[in-house]
Amino acid sequence: MKSRLISATFVQSIPEICTARGYNPAKLFDAVGLSIRGMSDPSACLKVDDCGHLLQLCAKELEEPHFGLLVGSALSPQMLGAFGLRLHYSQTIGDGLAFLEQHFRRVQQAADITLKQTGRTYILEISLLGDQIPGAPHLIETLLSMLVSWIRRCYRSSWEPIKVSLRSQCREKSADLKNYFGCPVISNSSFNGMEFTTESYNARLLHSDPALCSVLEHYLEHQVDLSQQIADLKIIVADAISGKLEDQTLRINTIAKELGFSPRTLQRRLDQENIKFSHLVRSVRHDTARRLLRLGTFAVSEVAFRTGYSDVSAFSRAFQRWEGVSPSQFR
DSSP states (O other), X not given: OOOOEEEGGGGTTHHHHHHHTTOOHHHHHHHTTOOSTTTTXXXXXXXXXXXXXXXXXXXXXXXXXXXXXHHHHTOOGGGGHHHHHHHHTOSBHHHHHHHHHHHHHHHTOSEEEEEEEETTEEEEEEEESSSSOTTHHHHHHHHHHHHHHHHHHHTOTTOOOSEEEOSSOOOSSHHHHHHXXXXXXXXXXXXXXXXXXXXXXXXXXXXOOHHXXXXXXXXXXXXXXXXXXHHXXXXXXXXXXXXXXXXXXXXXXXXXXHHTOOHHHHHHHHHHTTOOHHHHHHHHHHHHHHHHHHHOOSOHHHHHHHTTOSSHHHHHHHHHHHHSSOHHHHO
């Protein structure tokens, strides 16, 4: 099964947002097992669960219930690498959204985007791939606000959709959503997305360049293949780590032997893909701890042992950093 991934560039505005509000972004990234370095690398990918945990933690610490709105609206097309530039140089809004739909379907990332015409309007629907994704409302708000920001930058700053629909219940600061999107925001909807006019769909963008779009699409096809290679390597190594988690001093030598590599060869391959072995171990420990605690059949001490911790207090401190709650509270 392929990992559900999302481009790291979608969260690269987080450090600036956190810093502006007096928070150390590195600590927030570390708390969910992520490295702040490389977030601006267009080829880097994150597991969608890790991205959701990060958005969720930032929302809690900064007391911003719509943190995803801040993240998405701060993203410029240039910050999103070739993907963002392809949107930037689209001929029309419809051309950009059709590319977006095709690109997300090809890369099999964390979300599926569907564009359909209903009479005189169009509906863009965003569906997250997977159940119970942490921070799902923040991920949806990030994607929707990023798209609206792109249209306003490349078409008209006052552009507004007809309405925005969200599956989540917007209890806090719902006016923030309406003020940003400039239209009714329907919560508890049957889908996540937005509706806009046919006129908007056909609107020509300011920086239209079909020739450059073609070049960027060919480049992105190559990048997608490369990203999948990185994902496959992560899956292989993570699977090997999961079978050795009880080893409290797990080293790359052990995993290399398990996979039939020399330690040097495995380290070189990880370096080539900008994957840190220590971060991968921490991520597997985190995911395994969450899964075992959710099962409810193991004592906290047993979960600590199965995830490679020498004592319950060390495990509890680590879990508190990851989730913001103790293991007992989490379950």
